[in-house]
Amino acid sequence: MEAEKILEVKDLHVAFRFQDKYYDAVDGVDFTLKRNEIFAIVGESGCGKSTIVNSIVGLHDKNFTRVSGEIIYDNANIANYSEEEFNKIRGRHIGFIFQDPLASLNPLHKIGKQIEEPLIYHTDLDKNQREERVLELLNQVGINNPKRVVNQFPHELSGGMRQRVLIAIALSCKPNIIIADEPTTALDVTIQAQILDLLTDLQKEIDAGIILITHDLGVVAQMADRVAVMYAGQFVEVANAEELFDNPLHPYTRSLLQSIPQSDSLGKDLHVIRGMVPSLRNLPRKGCRFAPRIQWIPESEHEENPELREVSKGHFVRCTCWKNFHFEDEGGN
């Protein structure tokens, strides 16, 4: 049976304003999220991945941002909802987990109060029921002594525990969608694995879909069902996780995978991608955006207006430059 679609994003553009001009940080992104699925968006800092998820829940600064396209949740286009309308969805239907667990918790409020907050606005539970629910949630996220932790302040907890608290907050109202924006970046490796396991376990319990934002391909390989590789505001390759790792096609995806240090590459130089991510104001508006970073590939290999095309079932790639792509040191053919 085909899993139920819970979120559909169509031709999403998110533009930021600099001195009265708008620049697209997200330039025509489409994807769907199904129940129980983990959809990962991978890319470098500044490629627009966080911008996508912020605009889905309306967390961007509306004075400087313009969102166009469709974000369809529960049969409604929420792309241009007002703050009040978003407040009914946020926390209740869509839970958000952030990157830096210390900065993301209010330093002056007790943990219990911070977890309780969404329950106050989204449920009819009374004070006692809410307190019970908070303890239950803390238990669920694997905190051993919830009764003590509810009365503690964020600075008294370890990084891993803080991230568990953030997960408890995101899950408090059993949302349909969980957005995890680099949830393990600020944690050390052993804690990372625990947090990711916890996230998948809890997802199964509440049948949610997860949008996972990360720059860590290791995390993607471990977690994701489908993956979108993002470069300079656009998806350049979308595929099932297995397919993507077995058969990466786009030069950017291949370069990223090539850059991962391997145990058998000891002593060799690490692969680096030449050049830099173009800044938002200097984005090439025409042609393949990755072309400046693979200059040894002749221009004729690129498309003039690169589109995302399905090359095999469920595997989409942008531009034609992948067909004859080779790394610089491999020589041409």
Place this chain on the structure above:
Amino acid sequence: MWKTILRRVLLMIPQLFILSIIVFALGKAMPGDPFTGLITPDMDPAVIERLREEAGLNDPIPVQYKNWIVRILRDGDFGRSYTYKMPVTKLIGKRAANTLWLSLLTVILTYLIAIPLGIYAGRYNGSKFDKAVMVYNFISYAIPRFILGLLLLLFFGYRLKWVPTTGSVDLGLEPGTLDYFLSRLHHMILPAITSAILGTIGIVQYLRNEIIDAKTQDYVKTARSKGVPTNKVYTHHIFRNSLLPIAAFFGFTITGLLGGSVFIETIFTYPGMGELFVSAISSRDYSVINSLVLLFGFLTLLGSLLSDIIMTIVDPRIRIE
């Protein structure tokens, strides 16, 4: 929390000790003594010398300091005013009440004006209101206290005659009655407004910047991601966090008020400690000057103690468990 506060209070003891030494040394460093003004050509130097000897002014300085501090601690005796011919405690006592009431009213007015201005300017930064607040801030920052005092006094006191121009209470009123209270308020309102207008500058600026800063904090984003209504995000998450520097600022506000009272009370001829201080300096009334400086210093320490206590209550991160 109580531990932190107790520790902080104990810390005041060495501070006060050092303060007393500095105050005493400064008093000694001033040229002349209370008898300098009495010397006339036909006066016998031996008489002056006898008076000095009796007053203990010929003792070694450490001994003078010891006698001074012992009298204060043991008898609460701050000496006698040479000009007013009465004990300093009694002299200051009358004035201190006036200054404290004036300061209290000023503090209340200051925060009543500053907090709403700061909050709204910060929340709607870039708006017309915010710009107006900034203009207000720059203008009041540029006006010296005594100029503003004189202008207000001229306009509201002499032209419009809305408020009295001198004193702290009308004559012939019985203390404790409503009329007495209202009359005092009437005398205090203009000096208090003058101080408050200038006192708000720092607080408004701090609060506004803190709120603008807090809006971009991750925990505010978390609060919004929970679906907390915007107004509650401000009251529960942004405002309280923005109060921290205001609390830290509180001690300075007190200090500023005391320093300012010297000008304000002199301009409005309001019989408080500031006015007494100015007249004591011009008449070289040492015991009064020393006692007042000591008192100002003590109140400053008290102000910063108060700041720290407020900080301890508001911010759990600085409590000692």
